[in-house]
Amino acid sequence: MAPKDTLSSVADPTARRERSAHHQAPRKSPAPASKSASKKSATGTGKLSRKALVAINFASVAAGLGAWAIVSSAGIVGLPGPGEVLIRGGELLADGTLAEDTGASLARVLSGFLIGSLLAVPVGFLMGWYQIGRAIIEPWVQFFRTIPPLALLPLVMVTMGIGETPKIFVIFLAAFLSCVISTYQGVVSVDKTLINAARVLGANSMVIFRRVVVPASSPFILVGMRIGLGAGWATVVAAELLAAPNGLGMRMQQAQQFYDMPTILVNVIVIGILGLLMDRLLLMIEAHLTRWQERR
Numbered sequence: 001m002a003p004k005d006t007l008s009s010v011a012d013p014t015a016r017r018e019r020s021a022h023h024q025a026p027r028k029s030p031a032p033a034s035k036s037a038s039k040k041s042a043t044g045t046g047k048l049s050r051k052a053l054v055a056i057n058f059a060s061v062a063a064g065l066g067a068w069a070i071v072s073s074a075g076i077v078g079l080p081g082p083g084e085v086l087i088r089g090g091e092l093l094a095d096g097t098l099a100e101d102t103g104a105s106l107a108r109v110l111s112g113f114l115i116g117s118l119l120a121v122p123v124g125f126l127m128g129w130y131q132i133g134r135a136i137i138e139p140w141v142q143f144f145r146t147i148p149p150l151a152l153l154p155l156v157m158v159t160m161g162i163g164e165t166p167k168i169f170v171i172f173l174a175a176f177l178s179c180v181i182s183t184y185q186g187v188v189s190v191d192k193t194l195i196n197a198a199r200v201l202g203a204n205s206m207v208i209f210r211r212v213v214v215p216a217s218s219p220f221i222l223v224g225m226r227i228g229l230g231a232g233w234a235t236v237v238a239a240e241l242l243a244a245p246n247g248l249g250m251r252m253q254q255a256q257q258f259y260d261m262p263t264i265l266v267n268v269i270v271i272g273i274l275g276l277l278m279d280r281l282l283l284m285i286e287a288h289l290t291r292w293q294e295r296r
Helices: 002-011 013-023 035-043 050-074 082-094 097-129 131-145 149-160 164-188 192-200 205-242 248-257 261-289
Strands: none
Touching: 050 082, 082 097, 082 261, 097 131, 097 164, 097 205, 097 248, 097 261, 131 164, 149 164, 149 205, 164 205, 192 205, 205 248, 205 261, 248 261
16 A cells, blocks of 8 residues: 555655655744753853842851850860950961061971962973873873872971971972872863864964964863862961961960960861961963853
C-alpha cells in the first residue's frame, strides 16, 4: 500500500505540490522569552542590584558581629567581645605598634607576591606554549607544589639567615606556585578554534600568542594571583611566628604567651581586612582587563 501511494504521488504533480506545501507550511514560533526570564535562566536566579548586594554584605557582617557578641557574653569559648577588641585595637593604634606591625607584614607580602607573580606568568606561558619548556619545568613545579613552603623555612633560614630574605622567599614560593599553575592551565585551555582561525587569516605564532593566547588566558592568570595572594598572607604569618622582630604574626605569638586574646584578635582582624582589600583590588583589575568575558 505504501509503495503505491508513493508512486502515485510521484506521478501526480498536483499531489507533489500539495505535499510540498504541507511540509513547507510555516510553523508558529514560540513567543520570545522576556529579558528578565532569559537573565534568570542564564544565572539560575534573578540578578540582584548593586545596592541589594551591598545591603546583604552589611547584613552578613552585622549578623557575624552579633553572633560573636552573643558567644562572648555567654562565656562559651572564652572569647573577648567586639567592644573589648575594639578598645585594644585603638590602644595598639595609638602607640604605633599596630601600624608598625602592619607595615612590616604588608611589605613582606607585597615583595614576595609581586616577585612571584611577575616570574610565574612568563614561566607559565613557557610551559603552556612550548612542549620542551613544559617537559623541563613541569616536573620541578609539581615537585615543589606538593611541599608546603613553610616546610622549607628551616632550610631557608639556615642557608639565607634570619633576616627578611627567608621570609620573602617563602612568600615568593607560595605565590609563584599558585600563579604558575593557573597561567599554564590558561594557556593550554585556549580554544583551538581561535588559534586555527588566526592561522587561516595569516597570523604567525608570535601574533597568535600575543593577540589570542594572552587575552584568553588572562582570567586564569588573575585567579592564580588571587590564590597566590591568600597563600602569601598565610605564609607570612607563619614565618613571622617562627622568627621576626616585628609583624602581625610575631605580635600574635607574643600575645599568645601572655594569653592576651584581644591583641590576638586585633591582628587576626587586620590580616583579614588587608587580605580582603587586596583581593577586591585584584577583582577590579580583573573586571577591567576581562571586560569581554561574560559574567554571571
